[in-house]
Amino acid sequence: MNRGRVSTHVLLYFFMLMLLMVTVGCSSKDDAPPATTYSIAGTVTGAANVVINLTGAATATTTTSGAYSFTGRANGTYTVTPVLAGYTFEPTSAVVVVNGSNMAGVDFVATAGTGHALSGTVTGVGVSGATITLSGDGTGSVTTGTNGTYSFPNLPDGDYTVTPYHSGYAFTPDYLDLTLSGSDSTGNDFASAAANFTQADLEGTWNVQMLNTGGGWMRGTVTVNSAGTLTFVSILDSEGGSAGPTGPIVWEIDETTGEISETDNAIPTDSHYTMTSNKNFIAGTGPGSVGNQLFVIQKVVSGTSYANADVQSKNFVFHQLNVGSSNKWQYGAGSTDGTGAVTLSSQTDPSGTETPGAVGATMSVNGSGIVEMSGMDDSFEGFLSADKKTIVGTITESGGTEYHMMIIQITDGQSSSTSQIAGTSFIHTLATGADDFWSHQSMSITSGGVMTFNPDYVTSGSGSGPSGTETISIGSSGTATLAGSALYQTTFHGQLSYDGKFLVGTQTTDTDVYSLNVITH
Missing domain, CATH: 2.40.128.120 (Quinohemoprotein amine dehydrogenase alpha subunit, domain 2)
Structure with missing residues (x-):
């Protein structure tokens, strides 16, 4: 009997031990580790008991020292907004991006006084999550809600600029200038559309060809990174030199127009470039150290085979x-x-x-x-x-x-028409001879070829540039001509590209003044 009781106890103990091992094993295998979260923290000076609102319906109140914090925040974009009756804040709000670390130093300064609200709505596409930045007599940033609305509360009277941004989208207008004076300002709206161009369109490898009226050319290959910084991979000039600009040269593209601005060692240059809508061709003009320059830049498309x-x-x-x-x-x-x-x-x-x-x-x-x-x-x-x-x-x-x-x-197989160039185009001109200059200008073209020149002509010369209208015709093989009997009209001869995205032409713009024009579309 005693031996039987011992055996029973041993067997029961064994089953309990096995059950414990299975339970522990399942727990260690199936239980997911807790998600990593982070904090957002800062300080408000100038007032006590300030309510801090965080997107996602979270609030906090500052301590006696002005400190506040939000814990348990996942990676993401948040808007932090301080609120206290009878006070305005600088900045009015702040957009904070949590990405794998705690965010400290999201600070505000409170000033006694009542303020006014500045608000508006983003309409169109991509209306949610746009960043609206305030600058001028007060600063701040907010993100639009699901319905595209935004607001900056408690602003002091003053002059402000409101600028929208959302990657992959373009806005009309680009920004708004306004004045707060004794009342709220509403209806500061923007229309959003998918961007025609993005900074990513500049990324990659490009073949560059440049002609300088001071006598010479340059050609080579450059790469452009996501920040728009150019790296000169190989350069050769007509004198046998192989050195590119010291730089850094940085490009930034206008997401609506495809115009490219340039800085050299953080200083804006007078060079101006435009990209075609197929993102594979860039034309530009600008000054050289001696003479004036025309650039034609082609995308090196990875995987293209040549024979x-x-x-x-x-x-x-x-x-x-x-x-x-x-x-x-x-x-x-x-x-x-x-x-x-x-x-x-x-x-x-x-x-x-x-x-x-x-x-x-x-x-x-x-x-x-x-x-x-x-x-x-x-x-x-x-x-x-x-x-x-x-x-x-x-x-x-x-x-x-x-x-x-x-x-x-x-031109083999080309079939072109005037209607292909309808829309907005940019013309880049390099002229030599009795006059030596570069210029660029935008224009609108109807499907019938009527070109209306916009008042944005920029040149290294002294002329005022084209104005009014001209009429261009594109033949079936892509040949381009201008209507009229003036010297610059009768001497113009152009060729539309096979894909209809750019046009190249030559003409005598004035007596003994000879030019090469590249028009991007």
């Missing part, structure tokens, strides 16, 4: 500007045969038109899209676009005293 067949048995149109010992424009048409040998069927410059025929040059392209013309001049080098339709290159001729930028457009 000599891409430039063989092709028909093309070319436009170029010559600077140095000879200043003039040239344009013409030609073809390559099955080996890439070049024949020009026509070539026109300010003195007239000729038929050169075979020019003794053979065009080839390597696997990276770099185009050369052997037998013509070993200094020519260009880049073939990813769609295999545009070559932009530079060359030195006449014993090293004459420099050209040449834009070659392959």
Whole structure:
């Protein structure tokens, strides 16, 4: 009997031990660790017992020392707003982004006095989560709610600027200037739309070709990072130099227009660039250390394969500007045969038109899209676009005293019309000869080709620029002409790109003033 009782106790103990082991094992395997959370903290000076509102219906009240904190916050974006009757605050509110760490120092200064509210609504798309920034006589930032509304409470009278921002969206207007004077200000609204461009459109590798009226060219490859900073991977100029700008050079794109502004070592430059709507082509103008500059910049599209067949048995149109010992424009048409040998069927410059025929040059392209013309001049080098339709290159001729930028457009299979260029376009001009200048200007074009020039003409020269309207026509093969009998109209000859996103043209803008124009659309 005693042995039986012992065995029973031992067996019961064994079962209990097994049950405990299973329970512990399941608990360690199935129970998820608690989520990591963080705190938001700060101090309010100038007032006590201030209520601090945090998006998500959380509130806190400052201690006697003015401190407050919110704990248990997950990663995310929050708006912190102090409130106390009879006081205004600087800033009025603050947007805080929690991303893997505690956020301290979200501080405010309270000032006795009653204020007024400034409010509005973002309409359109992407209305929730937009950051609205206040600057001027008071500062602050808030994020819009699900219905797009925002408000800055308790602001003192003064002048303010309200600016919306939401990545991937563009706003109309870009900002609002307003004055608070004795009452609330409502209806400070913005319309939001998906951005035409984003800063990410600048990222990647670009082939750059530049012509300088001071005599010379530069070409090479640059990369642009997410911050817009340029890295010069390879550079060659017409003097054999290989050094790029010291910089840092930084680009920032306007999300609505595609205009690109530039800083050099944090100082804004006078260079101005615009991007085409397909994000693969940039044109720009600006000053050089000597002379004036035109830039044509093509996207190096990863994964594009090139072969000599891409430039063989092709028909093309070319436009170029010559600077140095000879200043003039040239344009013409030609073809390559099955080996890439070049024949020009026509070539026109300010003195007239000729038929050169075979020019003794053979065009080839390597696997990276770099185009050369052997037998013509070993200094020519260009880049073939990813769609295999545009070559932009530079060359030195006449014993090293004459420099050209040449834009070659392959026209096989092209079918174009004037209506393709309807909308807003930007024209970049480099002129040489009796006058030497760069300029840029925007214009609106109807489907019938009526161009209305906007009053935003900027130039290194002294002229006032085009105004009023002109009429442009695009033929089925992409040839562009201007209506009218003036010198600049009759001498204009252009070519629309195969994809309809840019136009290249030459003209005599005034007596002995010769220009190359690149229009982005």
